[in-house]
Amino acid sequence: MNNEAPGNRFHGLLGNLGKLTSIRDTELVEQSLLRTLGPLLGVLDTELYRLDESQTVVRVIYSHRSKVVDSDGGARLVERIEEITNPGDLPAEVVALTDNVRLLRRPCTRRQGDQVLIAYPLVGDGDVHGYFLFKRDREVSPNEDTVIRGVLEVFSNYYALLDVSMRDRLTGLFNRQALENSFERLWTAVGRPTSVSAEDDTPGRRGLPSHSYWLAVIDVDHFKRINDTYGHMVGDEILLLVARLMTSIFRSTDLLYRYGGEEFVAIINAETAEIAHNIFERVRLGIAAHHFPRIDSLAVSIGYAAIAPNLLPVEVLSRADRSLYQAKQDGRNRIYDYQELVDTGVFKDVDYAEPEFF
Template identity: 40%
Template structure:
């Protein structure tokens, strides 16, 4: 490499990265870091194009190709024929760097290991003259980035179940309600919040002991992760209570998602304990509705489910519409905590 490293600029990129304190800001920080490093080590006349892409994003765009709809702005500049190549790379489960020769030029693919919003993602760089030294530098940069990201993400996870924790919930929901959460789909989404509570969990602890109770929590958390979609945000609030935040293309999708999980859970047999059920309360999320208000509505629906037989899913808006609950929203005023 003939380009000399500017140590001051190099240290500034690292300093900016270590300012990040939540994982939703990791991807932009990575792109900023890589743009700067490549401008030093792999300069070329044409602009360097790069992006963090998830498998979910690719599936969404591929599904709309040929429909005549305009591609999401996040994909402007990438040739549509490259989407299938990128999806094939992800489906192989590869954890190795690859370079694809395409009609639009060389695409360099680096696997990513961290994220809250997606499990399968890549760093994609379009660049014609990356040499072995530059590629090695990018890999080292990503290794450092992954180590730092793991510390951030560990701080956002519940120690027992590995699900997101309450602290992370407050931040994620606030971003959604303030319309500051970038959707992975190119069409408007409907957001929902659901509270899950294990039925008769105290009886499980009293009968089998807390170690078995913890095992139920761990296994149930894994079942939730396997049943719900990549990109759904799952949190443990403590004890036997869990919260899910779901983004749906169609507002009826939330019913399908929750009913599918209910059926999967009812069919599952836990070691020593047997069958376990959950009651669920769900409410729609909307702009200018405080996170505590959404939680309270879902909680009211949850307690209605508990009081009316358990092992069921209740939707706050449906309960209000049917006169089974009173709407707690104060019309014309701002509801405070």
């Protein structure tokens, strides 16, 4: 693997696994995996590919280590983590290799000149959820293969446990805790849409400019009346159906959370306010058109606001919530954009307060 003594490598591996399983953030766990396996395998570059339910790559995390010589002549290794969402077209050799990994459900290799591209599957609940890739000048030895498989198994099992803790039990959506945990990363992505040094433990994302992200608060209209009339079991069934409808309408790259009760939060990217409005309108119309059991019809109200790096998350959430409240006051079953309400004089652009859901 490298020139370290086996005992030192084993001690280092245990230490890294201890750090990995002490992290309570799924994306930081992914970074920790790359930091663990890269030095262990003696490679500077490692890659992690994440799949959605349709087996499409939706995120790629790159880890790169390089030697930097300081002005005093001292040398040190600097690591950079780069995360790319919606990667688009992947290199042909990566696609061909990972297709084989997915079909065979085992590691595969592909020679590129004097280098070997090596890919391992990330498996959970019998399905392939991603790939771990690296490149070097030789094949994996049996001992290395055993270590890689073991580390990936620990990672997948721990990742699954973290993912469950961040899910709402009824709907399976991300929960409020997951939203609050994600705010720092999301605002980093908005404010710095390029890769950053891994020393600050915050992933950089190369993606859309800061004005292209939007946060919406979505509320089921007259939900208390449904609970009071038909009971909580029917109410839970309605919430589950609403969650599944929204999941099918929103894109796989959009983030959807159950914030509490009948309230949901969505975070999307869109190039313009008009496109963002159209996305939320599709959600409203899709729910209005659906035939729910026991009730004649169902509607949702939506308030949304643009995300900007100079605004705190709670301020954007408050803006979306104020817009939602205005939609409720004006008759429900409608969508309001915070900025539009400011521009038309309905709202004054004031400092935020704690969001107050209802």
